[in-house]
Amino acid sequence: MLRVRRRRDTKHVTEGRIPMKAKDILSRQRDPGETRGLYEDAAQRGISYREAIDKRRVGPLKEGIEGLTRFDEPLPSSSTDPMEVIAMLDSVGSPATMGMAGPRFFGFVIGGSLPVTVAANWLATAWDQNTGLALATPATSKLEEVSLRWLNGIFGFPETTGGAFVTGAAVANMCCLAAARHATLRSAGWDVEQDGLFGAPEVTVVVGEEVHPTVLKALGILGMGRNRTVQVPVDDKGRMRADALPSIDGPAIVCLQAGNLNTGAFDPAGRIIPWAHERGAWVHVDGAFGLWAAASERLARLSAGFADADSWATDAHKWLNVPYDSGISFVRDGDTLRRSMSLTAAYLPMTDLREPSQYTPELSRRARGVEIWAALKTLGTDGLRTMIERSCDNAARFAKGLADAGFTILNDVVLNQVLVSFGSEEVTKEVIRRIQEDGTCWCGGTLWQGKTAMRISVSGWSTTPDDVDRSLEAMIRIAGEVRAESGPEKDRQGTS
Ligand SMILES: Cc1ncc(COP(=O)(O)O)c(C=O)c1O
Incomplete structure (x- = not known):
């Protein structure tokens, strides 16, 4: 039988704080009775928050935001009861949240989170797996591998496609462009990971005038320059004009968009990808949300042709409706992504399995594939x-x-x-x-x-x-x- 500790009310948080010694707090956290109550209390609060999301106002009230000043306290020297910490988080934090998880938030491009993905996230957080190495975190590494296979199927990408589970489309764009940089310079006889960009052959980067700023930011981070792009004019829907493409020569990357953040329009992949490939260019697709059109036969005409690109970035925290944060990079030749991201060290055991950290900028990271797997397994x-x-x-x-x-x-x-x-x-x-x-x-x-x-x-x-x-x-x-x-x-x- 579960022993559920009663929730403490808000008043208690501010008025009834009992300072505790550091050694007390750590030994108390080892007491299963104490921690069960803490976990259950937090879960109850999360459940109540989600149950109320349909009925609450979407934006927080001014008073809720003003109440955040209660967090502006000096770092305490003595310990605080963890139940009080969670109660304060809820009573002060929750009223100042935006109802993004609810049904009437239509700002930016932000999905909610399917209940099963929140539940999977809670369990995965309890597992606390640093999903960098298959040997160290077999369950979460396997779930990433399976998710990737399923996602490749949804988007129509070949089996050779490698992927990385990252924070969002901004970083997914960056990983894909790092792979593109690796491949284009490699074909020009340059090893960019080892030798850097000083003295490297120039890479022409073509984008549409409506390119998302995160693509430009990624180019800046990768040393290819936000201002060095060749911009293709767009039509009145925001699509790159296939009749206004530049001439390209030598190493080149062409960036397309599947889903304009304002209009939802798709660049004409069927015309631009063959043009780019004839010139030996790498084609990258920023499909933060639009790529998901491929999941619907009714909408597939929009995403037609995009699967012929060389790399794709998308978000799971947008249209797949998993909790923040979750983005995915896909690279047609998985080895190219691995070569641009891999690292070795004597203390890091590598297996013959897919090693998650060989595909991402991070070494340590949370298990993002868990919620993606849960969403796809539940939805089909x-x-x-x-x-x-x-x-x-x-x-x-x-x-x-x-x-x-x-x-x-x-x-x-x-x-x-x-x-x-x-x-x-x-x-x-x-x-x-x-x-x-x-x-x-x-x-x-x-x-x-x-x-x-x-x-x-x-x-x-x-x-x-x-x-x-x-x-x-x-x-x-x-x-x-x-x-x-x-x-x-x-x-x-x-x-x-
Ligand atoms: C087309 C496009 N690309 C990239 C991004 C960046 O995605 P994220 O904020 O998940 O990193 C967005 C965000 O809305 C987007 O719409």
């Missing part, structure tokens, strides 16, 4: 397809509701992203501010080809048509109020 390909298609259906519902109410949809809603203008820059910004303040839902702003817009990204598994309708009601009501207040002059669509 049918569940994954349903989850992706539902997001797109809900995005279309948003677009129709807003257009019917007289607002301007600025993009072709091909995926899960909607851009809406409520009028002038000033009006749109004020509508966004008030929507965030209202709390029914949460959306951010953006600037799309000179126009200020509100950006709606439907990436969470739990959003229902009812959530869309509730959010639409709030958006339309608020936009109506702002437009009525701002008068006819400011009411017109303006450019920023």
Whole structure:
């Protein structure tokens, strides 16, 4: 029978602190009775948080954020009861969280987290496996290997494809571009890992004008320069123009995008990849969320041709709905990724199995494959397809509701992203501010080809048509109020 310790209330946290000696706190943490109560208390708090997520306002209240000053205390010299630490985390921290895990958060491109992935994360955290070496962490290394195989199948990548489980698409882009740098310079007779970039042959890097900033950041980190890219103009959807490609000669990397963060549009892979390969260039795809379109036959026309690239970056914490943080790099020739990331040391035992640390920038890291495996095992390909298609259906519902109410949809809603203008820059910004303040839902702003817009990204598994309708009601009501207040002059669509 489980012995569940009662939760302490918030008041107790601040008023009833009993200082403890360091040796007491460590020996108490070894007491199974004490720690069971602690774990159960934290689990109960997590469960209560998740159970309330549908009903709570999405953005935190001002008072919640102001309450964070309670963390601004000097580092205590004496110990604190761990139950009180968790109680404080919950009572002070939880009210200042954003409801990202809930069904009406539509900011940035942020998925929720499927309950099974949260549960798997809790168990994996209890395992506390440093997933760098197959010998040391067999279970989590195996789960990464299996996840990778399944993911390759979903995206249509060949069996030779190697992968790395990293923090997010930003680092996934960096790993892929490190592999690209390795391969392009190797074919020019240069060993970049050993000899660095000083004196190396130049590598031309081609990107679209709508390249995500994390790709440029990765190029900067890798010594290839944020400013040295050749930028290809884009069309009115944000897609690279295949009729405006530069001439390339010598080592080259061409970066495509599957899923523009504003419009959801896909670069024309079917035209650009063959062009790049004919010129011996490496093709990298930033598919942070768009790559998941491949999971749906209905959407597969968008991702068609992308599997012919040489490397791909995506996120699991976006559309696969696993908890933060989780991104994945894929490289068609897994050995190339391994050669750009590997390290050896006498104290690190290597086996014939896939060695996780040979594919990532890190040596030590958490077991990200566990939640990915849990999500895929639970959903299966049918569940994954349903989850992706539902997001797109809900995005279309948003677009129709807003257009019917007289607002301007600025993009072709091909995926899960909607851009809406409520009028002038000033009006749109004020509508966004008030929507965030209202709390029914949460959306951010953006600037799309000179126009200020509100950006709606439907990436969470739990959003229902009812959530869309509730959010639409709030958006339309608020936009109506702002437009009525701002008068006819400011009411017109303006450019920023
Ligand atoms: C197209 C694209 N690439 C890269 C990223 C960076 O992903 P992350 O923040 O997970 O590192 C994003 C994030 O939204 C994105 O939309």
